[in-house]
Amino acid sequence: MARKIVLLGATGSIGVSTLDLFEASGAQVDILALTAGRNVALLAQQALRWRPRVAVIADEDRLPELRQRLEGSGVRAAGGAQAVIEAAAMGADWVMAAIVGVAGLAPTLAAARSGAVVALANKESLVCAGPALLATAKQAGGTVIPVDSEHSAIFQVLDPANAAQVSRLILTASGGPFLNWNKAQMARATPAQAVAHPNWNMGAKISIDSATMMNKGLELIEAAYLFDTPPGKIEVLVHPQSIVHSMVEYADGSTLAQMGLPDMRSPIAYAFSWPARMAWPAPPLDLAVVGALTFHAPDDDRFPAIDLARAAISLGSGGPAALNAANEAAVAAFLDRRIGFLDIAPACEETLDVMDRSGALTAGDGDPIEAALAIDAQARAVTARVVGALKAPLEART
Ligand code: NAD
Ligand code: MG
Secondary structure: OOEEEEEEOOOOHHHHHHHHHHHHHOOOEEEEEEEEOOOHHHHHHHHHHHOOOEEEEOOHHHHHHHHHHHOOOOOEEEEOHHHHHHHHOOOOOEEEEOOOOHHHHHHHHHHHHOOOEEEEOOHHHHHHHHHHHHHHHHHOOOEEEEOOHHHHHHHHHOOHHHHHHEEEEEEEEOOOOOOOOOHHHHHOOOHHHHHOOOOOOOOHHHHHHHHHOHHHHHHHHHHHHHOOOOHHHEEEEEOOOOOEEEEEEEOOOOEEEEEOOOOOHHHHHHHHHOOOOOOOOOOOOOHHHHOOOOOEOOOOOOOOHHHHHHHHHHOOOOHHHHHHHHHHHHHHHHHOOOOOHHHHHHHHHHHHHHHHHOOOOOOOOOOHHHHHHHHHHHHHHHHHHHHHHHHHHHHHHO
């Protein structure tokens, strides 16, 4: 029987890869909803191909255009943030959560509340409200399956029967496009250079996060929540070939790794077919062609974001939400060329400092989602001030 599917963030890199996988594998799917942020043209094209019950555009101003493009197709058009949340809660068996940023939190939570299997790409929702999101899924009788390649790798080799014997989780990192750049070069890096990832073809925000290695910082927090592991037992290892997607080290001296080509359709396939495996025409991994797999420790001086993530966790339950918000705001400022590439991490650090001093990062008794969103808003305001103050030095530099 066809599985009922909702795709949140259908027009993004992960959304497109998910539909690609359905196409390539001939999976039996009944798509209830496809949602997008602003890309009406692609959303309409996908809706005409996949015939969901509803296509939702988050940007309400674009709803008339969506309606027009879907006229006579039998696919209902809807618009606005609330309509995205309603789509998430339509009663799907499987929801792909692939909206980028904290904008994905409410829809992802709604999917978890519906009891669906949530395939989680939207790492920011887990970073901001991990424990609440995981508890919600559990209470509803659903589950969260990681799509992020590193977490999928760990999920595939982490043996729950031997959880007590896990000594370390080892997250691999490609190192991004600036792996071998010096600080002077990084200071002048343009958004186009930062988005050009050597191994993975991804959305702009996560590509910048890979270049700063904030992506690995967010992934460290993601792993801590998903696998209920203290951050001190999670390490990062740079592996420029992106073939070993992550590893689990056991106390008996065995380290288990999961390997594959850098192709998100593989972790998406596992999240779709879990607990079984599915066949699709996956490009085979030929290690003789890859030749060498290399590994080294990250350079914390050029890439301070991993340490910032560790610091954020230690500041209290609101620390990760504040770091995530600061990073989203700083990345947006960098993409707009309002700050330089090397200003991103210091802007995050200063935001964390200000938020910590204000006492906002330790948990109150209220609703954890409301609390995360309140911290998100406060942190963005702080980052906006920090970024505003950075403007002059940047103009002086260029
Ligand atoms: P993307 O920018 O390519 O796509 C984002 C999707 O979210 C688009 O469909 C966009 O229309 C939608 N969207 C944006 N803002 C929205 C809003 N306010 N409301 C509703 N929808 C909105 O990003 P991506 O690369 O596909 O990444 C999606 C998520 O998956 C991110 O959290 C990212 O960290 C994670 N992820 C991506 C990859 C990858 O290879 N691309 C790998 C691991 C994890
Ligand atoms: Mg990843």
